Amino acid sequence: MKTIPSLVLALLLTSIAALRAADSKPTEPSRDDASWLREKGKLIFHDAFEREEDGNLAKAIGNGWNSATADRVPQIKMADLDGGILKIASASKEAGHSAHIHHEAGFSDGGAVVRFKFPGLTKSESLQLGFVDRETPGIHAGHLCYANLAPGGITLMDWKTGVMNLEIRQRRQPYLDRKEKLPADLDALLKTKQITVPWKADTDWHELVLVTEGEEMRLSLDGKVFARHRSAGFAHPMKRWFSFLVPSTVWIDDVKVWKVK
Numbered sequence: 001m002k003t004i005p006s007l008v009l010a011l012l013l014t015s016i017a018a019l020r021a022a023d024s025k026p027t028e029p030s031r032d033d034a035s036w037l038r039e040k041g042k043l044i045f046h047d048a049f050e051r052e053e054d055g056n057l058a059k060a061i062g063n064g065w066n067s068a069t070a071d072r073v074p075q076i077k078m079a080d081l082d083g084g085i086l087k088i089a090s091a092s093k094e095a096g097h098s099a100h101i102h103h104e105a106g107f108s109d110g111g112a113v114v115r116f117k118f119p120g121l122t123k124s125e126s127l128q129l130g131f132v133d134r135e136t137p138g139i140h141a142g143h144l145c146y147a148n149l150a151p152g153g154i155t156l157m158d159w160k161t162g163v164m165n166l167e168i169r170q171r172r173q174p175y176l177d178r179k180e181k182l183p184a185d186l187d188a189l190l191k192t193k194q195i196t197v198p199w200k201a202d203t204d205w206h207e208l209v210l211v212t213e214g215e216e217m218r219l220s221l222d223g224k225v226f227a228r229h230r231s232a233g234f235a236h237p238m239k240r241w242f243s244f245l246v247p248s249t250v251w252i253d254d255v256k257v258w259k260v261k
């Protein structure tokens with residue numbers, strides 16, 4: 001039997017070790033999550049908004065969208081389909097809540113690709129988007145995890161094992177009500193559940209990709225991973241709804257939801 005020369009063997013083992021190390025590292029900034037979704041995933045929902053809305057109420061957007069806040073203010077139009085764009089203008093004051101628009105999703109690993117822009121119609125425009133599961137007990141309103149795009153930064157948040165976990169929420173709420181500092185241990189715990197990356201909002205169109213893969217959530221903008229965070233709640237097995245929370249104004253041109261697993 002021919003033996004493998006020891007130098008070749010050593011090189012081979014070193015390259016295997018290097019590959020393994022690369023596998024366990026966080027994903028690279030060059031990672032293309034839109035391609036990952038297209039290549040490994042199944043498209044479970046697509047809306048290009050090429051139609052007119054039907055009134056102002058919860059199902060006015062059509063194509064399976066639902067609004068948790070529209071029926072509170074039936075006289076106000078919060079979702080206007082115009083030229084293939086969903087133009088959201090929340091009546092947050094009148095409705096007592098940011099516009100909450102959601103659609104069935106249904107995946108463990110996967111995500112959404114959204115073309116959006118801030119139209120510059122109101123001050124401090126922001127957009128929160130993420131995943132909800134109202135069928136799992138122990139999570140306030142089923143809020144699992146979100147990305148929030150605000151004028152100065154983008155935040156990724158695990159709410160399932162963070163602020164919306166019922167036990168944590170119950171402990172935290174009295175401090176919020178009294179406008180007091182949180183106890184150090186609770187504050188430290190909650191800090192592990194989110195990450196904020198500085199970002200300067202503008203009024204251009206952007207392609208946003210928000211995915212969860214195991215315990216990691218990643219947000220990409222215009223083809224580049226912009227923020228990523230690992231936290232147990234991101235691995236929730238059923239992202240049942242995809243949802244937008246809009247405090248003021250935002251325009252959405254296209255939404256795709258993909259299931260990888």
Ligand SMILES: [Ca+2]
Pocket residue numbers: 048049050083084085252253254
């Ligand atoms: Ca469109």
